[in-house]
Amino acid sequence: METLLLPYPEGCRVGRFIRREKRFFVMAELDGEEVTAHTNNTGTMLGLLRPGCPVLLSPARNPARKLKWTVEALGQPGGSGFFWVGVNTSMPNRLLEALFRKGLLAWAGGYASLRREAVNGESRLDGLLAGPSLPELWVECKNVTLVEDDVAAFPDAVTTRGAKHLHTLMRLVSEGCRAAMLYVVQRPDGRCFGAADYVDPDYAEALRLAVRAGVEVYPTVVHVKEDGIHYGGMLEYREC
Known part of the structure; x- marks a missing residue:
């Protein structure tokens, strides 16, 4: 049975x-009516x-939200019907x-705290892990929703901010820390990551x-279901 990592709030609906529209609005049909979702x-x-x-x-947690x-x-x-791709970047x-709390980060063994x-x-x-007699482990997370030719891939748009994070991680490695990229693949159909x-x-x-400088890469699959997000294992990173 898959491990449930994060449940969705009660009241979720399929439309x-x-x-x-623009950047932050999605128009959807729900109960025969058009609604605007964030x-x-x-x-x-x-x-x-x-x-x-x-x-x-x-549903919005704040009832006053527009x-x-x-x-x-x-x-x-996909398959006999469809699969979900998680697009919520939070x-x-x-x-x-x-x-981390469920002990599913094998590469973070021995670390006791996460900030x-x-x-x-x-x-x-996104995260700083610490443990007794261990170097600081800095982690940046990215959401992966793109798959091409069976390869889960990031990014799906040009990201100068993402490149900046990689350079920060390289600097941290040069200073004696550990640094890692956690690529969360929110779909089930990738066979590797690049x-x-x-x-x-x-x-x-x-x-x-970054990889050549010692930054670690951990592509991790999650399975999105209507009750929440479940752990799906790891993918191999392949340098393109």
Whole structure:
């Protein structure tokens, strides 16, 4: 039985995707009516925005919020029906903590504490792990929703900020720390992981340099279901 890492809030609903408007709005059909839902995903969601596909919506926690729904996942054709792709970009940071608390980060053995949103210089990284007689372990998390030719890939849009994080991690390694990228693959159909050099060659080159400098890469699959997000194992990182 799969390990449930993060449950979705009660009241989630499945609607039908209509279109994306601007950056933060998704139009969906729910109970025969068109509703506007919030998406925090600033990427392109390349290949996912199929009119008519299922969309998983969670209710806003704040009843006073103008938009009553948040987009959690989009359904994509596969197998005998469809599978969910998690597009909520706040999840990887939360999943880092869930994986750590449940002892599912084999590469973080011996570390006793995790501080999220840790600041180093001008950068804010997703996590800082500490343990007795162990070097600091800095972790940056990214959400992966793109798969091409069976390769789960990041990013799906040009990201100068992402490249900046890689350079920060390289510096930390040079200072004697450990540093790692946790790529959370929120879909089940990737057989390995690599940088999307066809989307952002600069990021791909920065990742290659980071790995050679000692930055660790851990592509981790999660299975998105209507009750929440489950642990799905690890993927091999392949340098493109």
